[in-house]
């Protein structure tokens with residue numbers, strides 16, 4: 523797969539964490555396809571399971587967590603859930619470039635960025651280390667940094683935003699064709715964020731990558747993603763082409779997320795915060811719809827029956843209220859005005 527964008531098929535993925543109340547799912551029955559050459563965005567509030575899903579793509583979920591079910595088929599690698607040891611180590615970095623959410627803290631404080639870059643290259647058998655350094659400087663330069671200076675720096679000499687860009691450089695520098703970016707722009711101001719997203723798009727197109735961008739900020743995915751998947755309580759509740767999902771959201775949660783963003787509704791006066799709070803592992807309902815506590819369309823069936831994911835063309839929605847409904851834009855404001863059933 524080294525010169526081609528790989529497709530990724532996540533099927534029925536369930537990931538659990540051991541808690542005092544037993545093993546509880548942070549990701550439950552997630553099925554998602556990343557088309558070769560596409561940028562997919564995953565969005566959802568804190569705790570919805572986004573990072574856990576991202577870690578699963580590298581089979582990097584750590585105890586007390588484990589992948590309890592399902593598969594992650596990556597073209598050229600097979601089902602990564604079955605990979606172990608050396609095979610897995612090689613896949614990470616070289617086939618799958620990634621920036622974990624904690625990337626800002628994952629640099630070694632005792633070594634310069636340049637030294638860590640060389641370690642990375644050596645551990646993946648890169649012969650042309652000069653070429654690697656050149657490539658790193660180029661990427662850092664594109665992101666508005668002085669590459670030579672950054673490579674000479676230790677972590678503590680870099681700001682949060684600089685470290686975030688170093689993380690992105692390290693994800694791209696080995697020329698992996700599947701790239702996973704978990705909250706790549708959270709430490710950045712708006713202008714730098716826009717700049718970084720532009721570079722992610724450019725590099726994605728130049729190299730022909732398959733890219734997954736994870737964020738709690740729906741504005742970020744709106745800018746980069748071809749396809750958008752919305753997570754809530756460990757479930758994928760809606761997915762489809764980004765424009766369609768943002769233009770005519772069907773799941774009540776997606777509607778609520780969009781209406782809470784003034785940037786997307788275009789009018790600050792119109793933005794409405796989503797009421798309530800997202801569930802934790804302990805409070806997420808074990809049966810019925812995970813979103814029901816906050817849902818304005820809740821019905822009796824929602825308390826007992828988990829809504830099936832129903833496909834309508836490229837759109838997939840898991841909600842009793844919209845299953846099989848025709849594709850129409852929701853009347854504006856219906857989320858706030860509908861009575862509880």
Ligand SMILES: Nc1ncnc2c1ncn2[C@@H]1O[C@H](COP(=O)(O)OP(=O)(O)OP(=O)(O)O)[C@@H](O)[C@H]1O
Pocket residue numbers: 539540541548566567568569570571572573574575585586587623738801802803
């Ligand atoms: N090591 C762990 N042990 C126990 N529970 C965990 C662990 N890591 C994550 N969780 C729980 O799993 C759920 C999903 O967490 P995850 O980090 O995947 O969410 P997220 O969507 O990435 O959130 P955020 O937007 O805050 O990054 C949360 O309820 C979280 O508390």
Ligand code: SF4
Pocket residue numbers: 773774775811812813814815817818819820821824829840841842843844
């Ligand atoms: S209508 Fe029911 S199934 Fe749909 S989001 Fe609301 S609670 Fe969930």
Ligand SMILES: [Mg+2]
Pocket residue numbers: 572573574623704
């Ligand atoms: Mg996260």
